Amino acid sequence: MTEKKQLLIYAHYYIPDTASTGQILRELAEGMLDIFDITVICVVPSYLGTIEENYKTQKYYEEEINGVKVLRIRVPEFNKTNKISRIKNILGYFFGAMATTFKVGKLDYVFSISQPPILGGLIGVIGKWVKHAKYIYNIQDFNPEQTMAVGYSKNPLLLKVMMWFDKFSCKHSDLVITVGRDLVDTMKKRFKGKKLPNIALINNWIDENQIYPLPRNHEKVVVFKKQYGLDGKFVIMYSGNIGLYYDLENIIKVIEKFKGAKTPDVRDVVFAFVGAGSILDKLVLYVRKHCMENVVFIPYQDKADLNYSLNAGDVHLCVNAKGIKGVSCPSKYYGLAASGKPVIGILEQDSEVQWLIEQSGNGLCCEPGDYAGIEKMIGWFIKMAGTVELTDMGRKGRTYLEKNLTKEISIEKYKKCILEC
Structure with a gap:
């Protein structure tokens, strides 16, 4: 029997959190267990900002969920309408994930998503360097483009720095996976045809066996x-x-x-x-x-x-x-x-x-x-x-x-x- 490859996923949010990316990554991880041994690094359940008491006593928690090893990081609670509290929460994940990477053994692949913005890509690059592994960067949302589109920040210097760092993450990936044809076009525009990273399009999904039509009178x-x-x-x-x-x-x-x-x-x-x-x-x-x-x-x-x-x-x-x-x-x-x-x-x-x-x-x-x-x-x-x-x-x-x-x-x-x- 061929030995399974070792894959680390930086998920930010993971089951039982209700974030759509957390649900997608859960199903992706469990769906690839036939060829990979998978470890997920994520935060303790906290998508809505609050943390349950049973996750407030330690800095790190180790679990196994349906065959996937899950390493959780305790982060500060936050209010979604308060930028400062959100930034503290995100930075808590970023630095915690960096530290947790050293707790994981030998890896063949590191997989990260574009959340939190910019830092999601960077933590993948760091994981690649620390573990001498191949890096797959899954872009669910482009930033700073999203930040610019909704006017969340209009600071030109900040936006320029964000763009430099996320392009840096793309350049140092072995593969960028996006979730739409229009996102592939954005990647091409970023690099203007020069040294375009290896890129693939794979749509997100829902489990069609769990979501399906029901009669009106169900x-x-x-x-x-x-x-x-x-x-x-x-x-x-x-x-x-x-x-x-x-x-x-x-x-x-x-x-x-x-x-x-x-x-x-x-x-x-x-x-x-x-x-x-x-x-x-x-x-x-x-x-x-x-x-x-x-x-x-x-x-x-x-x-x-x-x-x-x-x-x-x-x-x-x-x-x-x-x-x-x-x-x-x-x-x-x-x-x-x-x-x-x-x-x-x-x-x-x-x-x-x-x-x-x-x-x-x-x-x-x-x-x-x-x-x-x-x-x-x-x-x-x-x-x-x-x-x-x-x-x-x-x-x-x-x-x-x-x-x-x-x-x-x-x-x-x-x-x-x-x-x-």
Whole structure:
């Protein structure tokens, strides 16, 4: 029997944290155990900012989860709306991960993602040098491009330094893996055709065996709807991070125009936001101030319940802010497609998910910032509520995913690319 290769993954967040990248990396790690022995270095569970008491007594924790060795670092708690506390938390992970690397034995490969921004790439380079291993850099989001796109920082010197460091990480990788066609284009633009790093495209995924279409009257879907006041209503759902990169503060103003709206079959129209994030409080305040009874806020759902919450939506919103094309890819889309629901895409033309929606026939899209277009599109979906056309849109998304975007397809691509780099 051939001895397995040793692979270290810097994950930042990992199960049981609800971060989408943490879930992807968990499934990737467990899916590659047939050819790799895998160690993950991550923080103690803390995606929402707080840390459970049982993770506050030591600096490091060692666990094994489904065959994967997990080394956890205790980091400072943080508030997502406070930049200083977030920076302290991120630096705690970065320096803790550096120290933890020395606790790991001989390695053949080091794998890191682009989170936290810039530092995620750098820790991979350091791991490569310390362990004399090959380095795979998985770019889920490009920074500083993302920082620039949403105006999180406008300091030109800081942005220039960030760009230099992330290009440095790319140059010192043996392979860069991105998650969208538009992200591949961004990499090419960064290097302007000069000494372009080895690059591959592998889509993210959802486990299509865990997220799948359920009948409208499924017991647990009905329970979820009743719990949050969605029963008997036409539900337009946003599920995921309620954060900076989705223009939700402006989209909520469009939603306000649908107060009291009903479908042709006389169902009330309700907009459900499932999740948490840095602008959730702002949305809640806006909804209260404007007496928007057509909006419901629902907390993050456990992974075991995600299929029921996604199936509770009649239509799903998939959103990115203007300027995110080529910078970030909303992985939430794969869950929407897997659930067999039609999608309202507020996405830039030729971005990865816009392309997938158009290619599959899974929904309709318009440009971020086109608020009149967004209003018109939402109105069309309400008008078409209960029709065969909407059902077919959802079915087409699921069919396309089963043929092209399954968990198994993507994980096999990762195995092949890593072994060949």
